[in-house]
Amino acid sequence: MPRAGLSTGAVVEAALAVVDEQGAAALTLAAVAARTGVATPSLYKHVRSLEALQQLVSAAVTEQFAGVLERAAAGRAGADALRAVAAAYRAYARELPGRYPFAQRVPDPADPAHVSAGERAVGAIFAVLRGYGVAGEAAVDATRMLRSTLHGFVSLELAGGFGLPQSVDHSFDRLVDGADAALRAWPG
Amino acid sequence: MPRAGLSTGAVVEAALAVVDEQGAAALTLAAVAARTGVATPSLYKHVRSLEALQQLVSAAVTEQFAGVLERAAAGRAGADALRAVAAAYRAYARELPGRYPFAQRVPDPADPAHVSAGERAVGAIFAVLRGYGVAGEAAVDATRMLRSTLHGFVSLELAGGFGLPQSVDHSFDRLVDGADAALRAWPG
């Protein structure tokens, strides 16, 4: 029987494909095994457990997500940067709804790449505040506000939580305007 | 063998107890069966499936949550009402972290009590806007903003997503101040 030529990286790739095609909840070792043409227990040669695979997927997704936010923030400032980052954040979640939840997992402290990817993602949001003159302790609060707002909107939208027929795009624009108003008036 | 005297309501009560003691993810039919002193398949006499039980739990939790928000909003207006509703929202999630996720499930359209509980919860948030003179179409956007902000903050907090040592209580106060500023400046 010829070898499949797997590796931890290839297993994570397959896991991403499963998640993209069938959603975050469909990420099972059985599904990844089927996709890679291997028996389920064989995956344990490359991955310690399902939990560990989820964490690896989270690291890869967080890395990608951080890049998206950083590119959106680059070369922009103030309301301009806010709008660009907010739009990129929501677009990522809508285009890759299966991945988005993995961008929200708390990084494993034992995985430096994962930790630093998480810091980069938060850093991109943090960077938006510079244009508003918010810094120091106040910036921690403001970052939490922005993250909460964006994550809340996006996760309610993905879950189908906005029942009324009104335009969700329009509501998102208003949300970003509201965040802009809040940051303009931010104390400190 | 004496009967256990179960009913759909009693099964839901037991499910709530499981969720309170062991978290939302621990809600399994096996756990509910163990707690009610019955064999797992016996539960199917009272509940159609695990999915259906989760929906019943969601209806009960949403009902309770809506009451909490309504009582917080009652007799208050403007920033006062905003602060009270926000505090009640977060306090509920922190005190009953196993229940909170069930307050966010999209109601089953076939269950009128569930649908109306969901509408009451959204209505309590909607009511806060009256004091800001926000109405009509604009109020839909503003409600979505408030829900997003509160849900985002609370779910990040419960997930342990705020890594830095700064006070989360303080950040929440700032978040509510920010929402207040946004609503004062709300267009329409």
Next chain:
DNA sequence: CTAAAAAGCTAATGGCAATAGCTAAGGCTG
């Protein structure tokens, strides 16, 4: 008092994660 409805049971199936232990592929060393 009797019959049917309802509540509970055991047995069985199928999906999943995980472990143990075997086998064979392929690289490394002599």
Next chain:
DNA sequence: CAGCCTTAGCTATTGCCATTAGCTTTTTAG
């Protein structure tokens, strides 16, 4: 080039969970 040893992959197995089928016993309605 030969043999060894590391390691990828396999099958078999266990255990947990949801779900279905079909039986028994209690309770209730007539």
